[in-house]
Amino acid sequence: MKRFQVKKVAVLGAGVMGAQIAAHLVNVKVPVVLFDLPAKEGAKNGIVTRAIENLKKLKPSPLGVAGDADLIGQANYEEHLEQLRGCDLIIEAIAERMDWKLDLYKKIAPFVAEHAIVASNTSGLSITKLSEGLPEAIKPRFCGIHFFNPPRYMTLVELINTPTTEAQILDHLEAFVTRGLGKGVVRAKDTPNFVANRIGIAGMLATMKEVENFGLTYDVVDDLTGKRLGRASSGTFRTADVVGLDTMAHVIKTLQDNLNEQTDPFYGSFGTPPVLAKLIELGNLGQKAKAGFFKKVGRDILRFDLESEDYVPAGEKADEVYGRMLKRPAAERLKLLRNAEGPQGQFLWAILRNGFHYAAVHLASIAETARDVDQAMRWGFGMKQGPFELWQEAGWLEVAKMVQADIDAGKALSKAPLPDWVFKGPVAEAGGVHTAQGSWNPSKGVFEARRSLPVYQRQHFPELLLGEAGPKFETAGTTIEENDSIRVWTLDGEVLIASIKTKMHAISPEVCEGLMAAIDLAEQEYQGLVVWSGDEPFSAGADLQAMLPAFMAVGVTAIEDAEGFMQQVMLRLRYANVPVVSAVRGLALGGGCELAVHSARRVLHMESYVGLVEVGVGLVPGAGGLTYIARRAAENAETSTGKDLLPFLTEGFTAAAMAKVGTSAIESRKLGYVLHSDLIVPHKDELLFVAINEAKALFAGGYRAPHKRLFPVAGRDGKATILGSLVNMRDGGFISQHDFHIASLIANVVTGGDVEAGTLVSEEYLMTLERKAFCSLIVHPKTQERILGMLNTGKPVRN
Numbered sequence: 080m081k082r083f084q085v086k087k088v089a090v091l092g093a094g095v096m097g098a099q100i101a102a103h104l105v106n107v108k109v110p111v112v113l114f115d116l117p118a119k120e121g122a123k124n125g126i127v128t129r130a131i132e133n134l135k136k137l138k139p140s141p142l143g144v145a146g147d148a149d150l151i152g153q154a155n156y157e158e159h160l161e162q163l164r165g166c167d168l169i170i171e172a173i174a175e176r177m178d179w180k181l182d183l184y185k186k187i188a189p190f191v192a193e194h195a196i197v198a199s200n201t202s203g204l205s206i207t208k209l210s211e212g213l214p215e216a217i218k219p220r221f222c223g224i225h226f227f228n229p230p231r232y233m234t235l236v237e238l239i240n241t242p243t244t245e246a247q248i249l250d251h252l253e254a255f256v257t258r259g260l261g262k263g264v265v266r267a268k269d270t271p272n273f274v275a276n277r278i279g280i281a282g283m284l285a286t287m288k289e290v291e292n293f294g295l296t297y298d299v300v301d302d303l304t305g306k307r308l309g310r311a312s313s314g315t316f317r318t319a320d321v322v323g324l325d326t327m328a329h330v331i332k333t334l335q336d337n338l339n340e341q342t343d344p345f346y347g348s349f350g351t352p353p354v355l356a357k358l359i360e361l362g363n364l365g366q367k368a369k370a371g372f373f374k375k376v377g378r379d380i381l382r383f384d385l386e387s388e389d390y391v392p393a394g395e396k397a398d399e400v401y402g403r404m405l406k407r408p409a410a411e412r413l414k415l416l417r418n419a420e421g422p423q424g425q426f427l428w429a430i431l432r433n434g435f436h437y438a439a440v441h442l443a444s445i446a447e448t449a450r451d452v453d454q455a456m457r458w459g460f461g462m463k464q465g466p467f468e469l470w471q472e473a474g475w476l477e478v479a480k481m482v483q484a485d486i487d488a489g490k491a492l493s494k495a496p497l498p499d500w501v502f503k504g505p506v507a508e509a510g511g512v513h514t515a516q517g518s519w520n521p522s523k524g525v526f527e528a529r530r531s532l533p534v535y536q537r538q539h540f541p542e543l544l545l546g547e548a549g550p551k552f553e554t555a556g557t558t559i560e561e562n563d564s565i566r567v568w569t570l571d572g573e574v575l576i577a578s579i580k581t582k583m584h585a586i587s588p589e590v591c592e593g594l595m596a597a598i599d600l601a602e603q604e605y606q607g608l609v610v611w612s613g614d615e616p617f618s619a620g621a622d623l624q625a626m627l628p629a630f631m632a633v634g635v636t637a638i639e640d641a642e643g644f645m646q647q648v649m650l651r652l653r654y655a656n657v658p659v660v661s662a663v664r665g666l667a668l669g670g671g672c673e674l675a676v677h678s679a680r681r682v683l684h685m686e687s688y689v690g691l692v693e694v695g696v697g698l699v700p701g702a703g704g705l706t707y708i709a710r711r712a713a714e715n716a717e718t719s720t721g722k723d724l725l726p727f728l729t730e731g732f733t734a735a736a737m738a739k740v741g742t743s744a745i746e747s748r749k750l751g752y753v754l755h756s757d758l759i760v761p762h763k764d765e766l767l768f769v770a771i772n773e774a775k776a777l778f779a780g781g782y783r784a785p786h787k788r789l790f791p792v793a794g795r796d797g798k799a800t801i802l803g804s805l806v807n808m809r810d811g812g813f814i815s816q817h818d819f820h821i822a823s824l825i826a827n828v829v830t831g832g833d834v835e836a837g838t839l840v841s842e843e844y845l846m847t848l849e850r851k852a853f854c855s856l857i858v859h860p861k862t863q864e865r866i867l868g869m870l871n872t873g874k875p876v877r878n
Contacts, residue, residue, distance in 0.1 A: 083196075083251035085259060089114060089154075089166040091183060093130035096200060096228060097172035102134050102141040103231045105150045106685060106745065107260055107761045112152030112162055124153040141231045143685065143745030156186060163190040168255070170224060172200040175329060180204070181212035188214050196248055198224035203272040203333035207241045218243040224252065225273060226262075227459045228322065232686070235458035236262040237273045254534040261685060261761025263458045263542070265451045271337040272330060274446050275459035278438055278466070280330050281345060285433040285492055286315050287352040292429070293422040297372050297382045302397040303427060307405045309469075311461030316372035320365035324358055324372075331355075344495035345437055354385045361388070398423050409473035417481055431469070432482050432491065438466040439497050443521040450518035450529070453544050468545040471511030476502070500524070513546030538764040539570065540613055552578070552613030559600065565593030567600070574771045575605040578612045585622035586670040586702075588641055591648045594674075602656045607774030607782075610674065611662035611767050617687070620669025621645065621702065623866060635854050642853055645670065645702040646846045649677040654784045658777035662770035663687045664763055668740065672752055673702040679777060679784075681757040682770040689747035690740030694821050695875045697862030700735060701853035705828040706845040708735060711751055712829070713790035722837070724793040725800060732801060732829050736822040789839035792831025801826040817861040817878055824852040 090101045093115040104111040118125030131153065135145040142148055154162055163169060169191065173179055180199065191197060197217055199209055206223040213221055223239030236256050240249055253264045267273035272280060290300055301314025311318055319327055331351055340346045358364070358371060363383070365371035374381045374390050381390035401423050404415045416428035438452055446452050453465025470478050479501050485491050500506050500521055509526070512519035517528040535541065540552045556570040564587055566578045577597045579590055594610070601608040629637035652659045652674065661667075661678040667689040675681050675689065683689075691700045699705065708731035716727045733739070734750045741747025744759045753759075760769050802823060809819040828848045831840050856862045861878050868876030 083167070083255065085109060085167045085255050087111070087166045088168045088170065089163055091115075091169065091171045091187070092173035092200075093127045094172065094174065096226065096230070097170075098130040098134055099137075099141040099228070099230050100170060100172060100200065100226055101151050102148065103260065105147050106143045106231060106743070109259065110150075110152070112154050112159075112166070114154045114156060114159070117155040117157040123155050123158060127153040127155065137229075139229065139232065140742060141229055143743035144749060147745070156183075160187060160190045163187055163195075164192050166192065167195055168252075169195055169197045170200055171198070175201060175204060175333075177204055177208065180209055184209070184212045188217060191217055195220065196252055197221045198252065200224055200226055202276060202330060203337075205271075205337075206239045206269045210241045210243060219245040220248055222249060222252065223267075223269070223273070224256070225267075227275070233459060234263040235265060235275055235455060236260070237265050237267045237275065237455070237459075239267050239269050239273060241269065250532055253530075254532060257534050257762060258537065258765065259761060261763070263454060265455045265458070266447060267451070267455075268445050268447070270445050271333050274451055275455035276330055277334075277441065277445050278434075278452060278456060279460045280327070280334065281349070281437050282430070282434050283315060283319065283327070284331065284348055284352070285345075285437070286430050287354070288348055288492070289426050289429045289433070291352075293426040295422060295426055296393075296395055298380075298393040298395045299397050299423065300426075302395075303401065303423060304430070307397070307402055308427070309463035319355075320371035320373055322365065323367055324355060324363070324365045328355060328359055344440065344493040348492045354383065357385060357388065358383060400424075401427065409469060410477065413473045413478060413481070429490075432485055434466045435470050435478065435482050436486065436491055436493065436495075436497065439501055440493070440495050442519075443498070447522070448518040448520045448527050449512035450527075450544060450547075453513075454542075457542075464545065467512045471513060472545055475511045476507060511546050513544050515548035518544070518547070537768045538762075539767050541764050560593070560596060562589065562593070564589035565597075567593060567597045569605070570771070573606050574774050575601045575608045576767075576771075577608060577610045579610075579618060580612075581622060583619035583666075584612055584616055584671070585619055585625070586645065586674065587622035587625040588644065589625075590622075591644055594648050595651060598651050598655050598657075598659065601659075605657065606778035607658040607660060608655070609660045609662055609767070609770045609774055610678065611770060612664075613767075615665030616671070617661070617663040617665055617667040618671025618674060619666050620671050620692070623696070624870065630857070635858055638857050639850055639854050642701045642850050645673075646850070649673055649703040650842065650846075653677045653679075654787065655679075656784055658774050658782045660770045660774045660777075662766045663689065663744075664766055667752075668692045669700065669704075670702050673700060673704045673707070676707045676752055677703060679782070680773055681753055682766060682773055683744040683747070683753060683757065683759050684763045684766050685744050685759055685761050686763070687744040687747060688740050688742060689744070689752040690738065690750065691735045692738040692740060694736060694738045694818070694825075695865070696869050697817065697821065697859065697865035698856050699821060699825050699828065699849065699852045701849050703842070703846055703849070705735060705825060705849050706842050708732065708751070709792055709829045709831065709840075709845055710790055710842065713792070716791075724791060724836070725797045728793055728797065728829055729801075732826060735829075736825050787841070789841055791837045792834065792840050792845075793829075794831055794834045794836035794838055796836045798826050798830040798832075801830070815878060817859075820859075821856065824856070828852055 087110045088104055089112050090097050091114045093113050101111045101113045113127050115126040117123040131148050131151050134141055134148045210218050210221045222244045225237040227233035227235045238249055256262045256264055297316040301317050305312045305314035334349050338346055363370040372383050380393045382393035384391045416424050419425055449467045453467050456462045456465040483497050506519050514526050517526040520527040543549045556568045558568045560567040564581050568576050626641050658679040660680045661675040662682050663675055664684040667675050669692050672689050672691050691704045693700050712728040716724050731751050741750050747753045760766050805819055805822050808814045832848055864878055865876045
């Protein structure tokens with residue numbers, strides 16, 4: 080199949096979603112131009128300009144680096160429609176008005192290239208009706224493309240075809256959205272609100288209805304329906320505030336306007352909740368209005384009280400008995416909740432039952448397979464499990480009988496019975512909708528396998544649903560060596576893989592030993608070594624807890640030995656005779672950062688957060704991180720005509736001394752922990768594929784380790800300059816005395832200690848300074864306070 084190339088994208092509409100879609104395109108290096116109406120006053124691109132400036136202020140940031148907002152092209156419909164001719168994909172993201180969208184389509188149609196795909200980001204309008212406003216030549220290349228907010232972070236993108244959309248168009252778009260944008264694609268049927276919002280918003284409405292029935296408060300409900308229930312930590316009402324109550328009301332109205340009692344037997348529960356209507360009337364639209372179901376006043380969190388129409392203190396927690404119930408195995412958990420006597424337990428069973436009921440009744444009309452529903456709820460609503468997965472795990476027929484009994488007893492939101500396929504035939508016989516053969520397609524009456532597009536061959540370990548067959552990274556390939564801390568294995572017999580297994584993938588002495596052995600083996604028999612784990616994080620750093628027993632028994636000598644061994648491992652990685660590639664996803668902090676920077680290459684998922692954070696526990700980087708900063712400064716200075724090293728050292732010193740962590744792989748590059756020769760991969764499930772191929776390419780290119788070289792340091796003069804700035808920060812009250820002490824030690828290492836500027840030093844020399852600094856701090860009382868505080872509370876102690 081000829082590859083569809085997306086060289087440039089146009090986004091029409093500079094509202095919240097349009098601007099953030101454009102931002103994410105910039106993140107993944109896709110040239111983009113953002114359109115909107117010409118401004119009535121001032122520069123005609125004023126609307127777009129303001130939207131782009133606003134992107135720099137949003138939190139969480141839609142951009143990998145805020146400054147990249149300037150890479151978004153600016154255009155308006157009056158002057159720049161000719162630019163559309165050079166675009167391969169046009170994404171319409173204007174307001175949810177059918178008439179406005181159709182009018183825009185007429186305006187752009189003469190300028191759409193013959194090969195270009197046109198797609199609407201509508202959250203629920205009929206894609207087929209929208210297509211009717213297009214010329215016949217464009218209809219085969221038109222579809223829906225529904226991103227979820229915020230588009231940088233939310234995995235889900237729904238693709239929706241029309242009766243006239245060419246099948247190949249959706250295949251092309253799915254490949255681009257998956258590989259190019261790093262998203263998970265669900266193909267939805269053209270029904271109101273598609274899959275995720277249809278199930279999710281119906282679920283939120285049902286939850287609000289049950290909240291009224293059981294008389295619960297919003298803070299208690301959020302405590303029950305967040306992480307405890309395997310859902311987004313923001314729970315129900317905080318999530319609504321984040322989404323925006325006006326946005327939620329619009330999605331509800333789409334259900335109300337496009338469905339009825341005949342097309343949806345749950346229609347009676349789609350009324351706008353009185354509390355939502357009142358909040359909108361008051362202008363309390365959620366987070367963007369700084370007031371919604373919740374409101375922050377100073378440090379206090381308040382919740383809205385409908386009866387008084389005012390805010391009252393929040394913070395009430397759920398009864399811990401239900402917290403314990405929610406930790407039980409699925410089958411036991413659901414039975415306990417169904418038989419619970421208290422309102423909180425009854426409420427939890429009610430919302431789960433309603434979710435099972437709604438998903439089963441509507442599966443055939445909104446999606447191809449049960450897989451689409453469960454993936455949509457995972458990727459679009461932050462659930463650990465979709466409704467069908469939980470149902471299946473708890474015992475398919477047993478749960479089905481409980482749900483149907485409640486329907487028959489009039490306890491459910493609708494009298495509609497569960498579909499016949501729930502109780503009879505292949506699903507009942509298999510014990511659920513997800514099997515080794517595929518997921519249930521009720522329209523065809525078969526278990527349907529996943530789509531096998533070429534793009535999915537790049538995913539060695541795709542995210543699996545409960546009951547699905549597929550390789551699991553924990554057991555796949557051929558294991559060479561394995562213990563409780565690390566697995567060394569290979570997928571293809573050509574590249575070795577080291578997967579850290581410790582909690583948070585912390586680097587313990589056993590992990591270090593495993594990495595040493597893996598390098599030895601890779602040099603003898605393989606083309607390279609990839610350090611990769613199938614789950615996050617890459618590594619949260621050195622395992623301090625593993626060092627404590629030896630420290631308590633032997634003293635600081637044990638710590639010095641452990642740090643020395645870690646440093647040896649880092650140098651072994653750097654100077655290995657085969658390429659070592661670190662495949663980074665999620666956190667790479669402290670020792671995890673040091674492991675990555677000492678590898679020959681890094682391949683990073685876009686959402687990788689890299690940094691040296693040891694100062695947070697009162698320490699300095701001790702496994703080569705500061706040595707790396709000094710060496711990189713010297714290497715960068717080689718390209719300058721000046722002899723002063725300090726300008727090249729300042730950013731690295733600041734990053735370590737302030738424990739700066741890149742908020743994306745792109746920002747981690749700005750901090751110096753990621754090089755321009757490293758690869759940033761949009762899709763997390765392609766990371767291993769790319770890393771293995773990078774190792775093979777380096778090997779095929781005749782890879783040799785870098786020469787060991789001496790390099791110049793800034794010396795005592797550079798250190799004195801840095802200390803001068805630190806004194807001002809301390810005396811100004813910006814840092815504590817202990818912060819000053821730690822930063823001074825960092826300055827001493829990165830400048831080479833008490834030597835002349837320009838003195839040539841080795842990595843081993845600087846690593847000795849690192850070890851001394853590290854060991855002097857670990858016996859310091861204030862550092863010990865910070866370490867114990869972090870171990871006990873997970874939060875940094877400032878002292």
